[in-house]
Amino acid sequence: MTIALPFPNERIAVVSITRHGIALAGKVVAALPGARLFAPEKFRAEAEAAAPGAAATYTGKTGDQIPALFANFDGIVAIVSLGALVRLIAPHLKDKEQDPGVVVIDEAGRFAIPMLSGHLGGANALAGSLAQALGATPVLTTASDSRQTLGVDLLGRELGWIFEATHDEVVKASAAVVNDEPVALVQEAGSPDWWPRHANGRSGPVPANIKQFSRLEEVDLDSVAAVLWISHRPLPPELAPRLAGRLVTYRPPVEQGA
Structure with a gap:
């Protein structure tokens, strides 16, 4: 079953900071045509090879990119450790009506974990879509999704x-x-x-x-x-x-x- 996302693929950023992660990020971009890959400048060649025409690189710290990513994208897929990403995005959180949906994927591509704005922000739907595309397991912790019951804020x-x-x-x-x-x-x-x-x-x-x-x-x-x-x-x-x-x-x- 195709899972509908609440935003277009063009509003999805894929972030990876390691060479192996960038290879997986390329698969994510391929599964979400229109998404953009962001990686450190030192991995420019790897990023462009993984996502031809859809890669951008940055200099400086990854944390410094968060404000622009939050401002310009509705969905963020991060191939970064969950703990590290929590620390990176914590200073920039507002509320679930404004924050983008954020999903973390491990470098092996085994798990897709919605970590922010699961319902209104679409992270749960994005994780489900990625799990289908990558053969991963979506790790849904919101009660309505884990129990397959009705999400009041998503109905209709x-x-x-x-x-x-x-x-x-x-x-x-x-x-x-x-x-x-x-x-x-x-x-x-x-x-x-x-x-x-x-x-x-x-x-x-x-x-x-x-x-x-x-x-x-x-x-x-x-x-x-x-x-x-x-x-x-x-x-x-x-x-x-x-x-x-x-x-x-x-x-x-x-x-x-x-």
């Missing part, structure tokens, strides 16, 4: 849905989903194939703790921990107080109908 993304909720509301709903608490999913609009097209791929059934409804008014609000509401209409005023703090609303494109 490939379908163009936009979610409306505060950070705390997303956190509460996400916790309810992964902790097997009762969650109501109400679909009044949008494409019905949101589950098979869900980010990172889902092949099993919808989790048992997520009960589906066709109208918000059908839900017994006292019996659920959170409500995921897919609709074009405004929230009925009389329901707003009862749903405060536990509602995530999704707005599909109007052309997806009711």
